[in-house]
Amino acid sequence: MFSKPKWYTMLPDHLKPPTQKIWKLELLRQDLPAELFMKAITISPWAVIRVQEETRDYLRRQYPEMTEKDLWMSVIASRIEAILRNFGPSAPATVVQKLESLPEIMAEIHSWDDVLKFIFELNDELGDTLPDPFGLLDQINEMLAE
Numbered sequence: 001m002f003s004k005p006k007w008y009t010m011l012p013d014h015l016k017p018p019t020q021k022i023w024k025l026e027l028l029r030q031d032l033p034a035e036l037f038m039k040a041i042t043i044s045p046w047a048v049i050r051v052q053e054e055t056r057d058y059l060r061r062q063y064p065e066m067t068e069k070d071l072w073m074s075v076i077a078s079r080i081e082a083i084l085r086n087f088g089p090s091a092p093a094t095v096v097q098k099l100e101s102l103p104e105i106m107a108e109i110h111s112w113d114d115v116l117k118f119i120f121e122l123n124d125e126l127g128d129t130l131p132d133p134f135g136l137l138d139q140i141n142e143m144l145a146e
Contacts (some may be wrong), residue, residue, distance in 0.1 A: 005025075015050055046145050059071050059075070076118060076119065084096065105118065
């Protein structure tokens with residue numbers, strides 16, 4: 001059996017692509033450093049969705065009495081809190097405001113798709129992407145999403 005590429009071993013289990021996609025991704029990586037390729041995977045829309053699903057499922061196991069809407073609110077709060085931790089004192093005021101206005105935000109959330117849409121909009125607002133002049137991120141996401 002062949003060993004897995006370094007970028008694969010660096011990923012948390014819930015972000016590891018299916019085995020049949022590893023070598024296709026490795027061909028796509030070519031000379032890109034493993035650390036940068038791993039980062040590209042972790043910020044792909046596929047991974048963003050996986051992280052939110054993992055958070056939701058973890059909360060569902062820990063708090064089985066929570067309603068779906070409460071789970072969704074906790075997922076959004078968790079994402080906002082992660083941003084605040086990452087930015088520290090330089091966190092944009094708009095992110096702090098979102099945490100404070102979570103009940104109003106939740107009034108507009110009616111489905112899991114709405115949760116994901118909110119999180120993608122938040123990421124876009126923060127510019128949480130890497131430059132992608134050659135479309136590599138799009139190729140990674142397409143490969144992972146198929």
